[in-house]
Amino acid sequence: MSQAKTPNKTVWFVTGSQALYGPETLEQVAEQSRQVVRQLADGLQAPVELVWKPVVLTADQIRRTLLDATSDDDCVGVVVWMHTFSPAKMWIAGFEVLHKPLLHLHTQANQSLPWSTIDMDFMNLNQAAHGDRELAHLAARANVARTIVVGHPTSPAVAAKVTDWARAALGWHTMRTLRLARFGDNMRFVAVTDGDKTGAQLALGMSVEQYGVNSLVDAVAEVADADAEALTAEYEELYDVAPELRRGGDRHESLVYGAKIEIALRHLLTAGGFGAFTSNFEDLGGLRQLPGLAVQRLMADGYGFGGEGDWKTSALLATMKAMTTPGGGTSFMEDYTYHFGPGPERVLGAHMLEVCPSIADGTPRIEIHPLGIGGREDPVRMVFTGRPGPGRVVCLVDLGDRFRFVANEITVVAPDESLPNLPVARAVWEPAPDLATSAEAWMLAAGSHHTVLTTDVPLAAVEHLARMAASELVVIDGGTTIRRHRADLEAGAAYHRLAAGLTGGR
Structure with a gap:
C-alpha cells in the first residue's frame, strides 16, 4: 500500500567559521562544507533535501540564517557544523530565534589524517575537533535542545543516525502543523x-x-x-x-x-x-x-x-x-x-x-x-x-x-x-x-x-x-x-x- 508523499521538505546545513582566517582559507571551508553535504546526502534515507547554506562568519549572519530557517515553512530542521573555530558567543542570538530541531554534526572533511604531510596550514583549516566543542559548551550552558552525531559523513552509522533524526524532524513538523x-x-x-x-x-x-x-x-x-x-x-x-x-x-x-x-x-x-x-x-x-x-x-x-x-x-x-x-x-x-x-x-x-x-x-x-x-x-x-x-x-x-x-x-x-x-x-x-x-x-x-x-x-x-x-x-x-x-x-x-x-x- 502507498504512503502519502511528503511534500518537498528541507534540512538546512549551516557551517560556522569566522573572518579571522582570510578569503583563501574560507573558500576552502566553503568547498569542504559542500563536500560534506554531498557525502551526507548520499547516505540520507529520509524524504528530505539537505540544503547547503553559505558559511556564517558573524553573529548577525548566524542570527539571520537561523531566523530564516525558523520562518521557512519547508525547513524541518537545521544541521550545524563548526568547520574551523567559530566563537560560540556569536551563536547566542541565533539560538534564541531558532525554533526548528537542531542537529550538531561533529565531523571533519578528511576521514584520515595525512600523517606524512600534515602541517600548520592543515591544522588551521581543520579545527572542528575543538570548534565543535566550543559550540557544544555554549549550547549546553544555554540549554539548547539538540542532537549530537559524531563521525565522518561517509560513515553508514552517521548516515543512519542523521536519518533517524531527520525522520523525527519530519514527524515533528507534521504534528506541529x-x-x-x-x-x-x-x-x-x-x-x-x-x-x-x-x-x-x-x-x-x-x-x-x-x-x-x-x-x-x-x-x-x-x-x-x-x-x-x-x-x-x-x-x-x-x-x-x-x-x-x-x-x-x-x-x-x-x-x-x-x-x-x-x-x-x-x-x-x-x-x-x-x-x-x-x-x-x-x-x-x-x-x-x-x-x-x-x-x-x-x-x-x-x-x-x-x-x-x-x-x-x-x-x-x-x-x-x-x-x-x-x-x-x-x-x-x-x-x-x-x-x-x-x-x-x-x-x-x-x-x-x-x-x-x-x-x-x-x-x-x-x-x-x-x-x-x-x-x-x-x-x-x-x-x-x-x-x-x-x-x-x-x-x-x-x-x-x-x-x-x-x-x-x-x-x-x-x-x-x-x-x-x-x-x-x-x-x-x-x-x-x-x-x-x-x-x-x-x-x-x-x-x-x-x-x-x-x-x-x-x-x-x-x-x-x-x-x-x-x-x-x-x-x-x-x-x-x-x-x-x-x-x-x-x-x-x-x-x-x-x-x-x-x-x-x-
Missing part, C-alpha cells in the same frame, strides 16, 4: 481518549476541531453513483474482493456505499486541509455503515486515524506516517486479547474494522460481515494478518500536567493457527521483555489501549520525536524490570514537573 477533524465526539465515559485539546495545541501544535457527523452524511449523499462504481472497480483491481461484493454480486451495493464514504471523507479532509481524523461508532448520525474500508484506505495514504474519537492516537499516527518510509508498515492498533500459553505468550491486536493495510502480510481481502455494535448495516472492511518482523507500539497520553509517549518494543509474529472466524484485520506480537512485565509496565505508565504499531519507524526516531516535543518518553524493552521502571517513572514525573514549573509550561 497538523489539522485534525473529529466527526462526532469521543466514546462516552472513556478517560484515555479524552483530554485537553487546547493544551495539546499549545504543547504539540496540532489543531483538533469537531465536526457534526452529519457533515459527513451530507457529503456521502452528494457522491455520484458513477464515481463510487469507478472506485469499486479500483478495489477489484487492487484487492481480493469477496464475490458477493463484486459487481453483479448480491451485496455489491454495500461496497458502493463504502466507496461513497471514502470519496466523501477524502473530499472533506482535502477541502479542510486535514491530515488526520476520528470517528465514533456511538455517533454515526445518518451513516448506514461504520466507516471501515474508507478509513483503512485513507490510513494507507498517510492520514492519521483514531477510533472512538481518539484524537491523540490519530495525531500520533499522522506523525508517525510522516516518519515511515515508502512501503513501510505503520497502523492504528489496539491491544485486544492475550494468549497466555501454551507456548510463547502473545498479544492479539485488532480493532473493530480500522487497521491499516500497510502492515498486511499479502494482499488484503475485502469482506462484509455483521458488526455487533453501532446499530447500522453490515460494514465492508479489509481482512488480513500483519506481516512478521520487529517493531514497536507507541501511544500518546494526556496526564493532566503534561503529555507522555509510551513505547514498547515488540516482535510481530504469525498466529499460532489460522483465524478463519475472525473477520477483521489483526496482528499478533510478542512484547518485550515478556507479556506480564510489558503489560504491567505499560499500565503503570498510564499507557492507552489504542496505539500506533509500526514495523518501520525505529525507536531512535521515536526518542528524537519526544525530545523535539519536550515531552516525556517511557520505553519498555528487553531490559525493563518493574522495580527499575517504577523508579524511572517517579524520576521522570519529578523532572517534568520541575521543568514545567521553571519554564512556565503546562
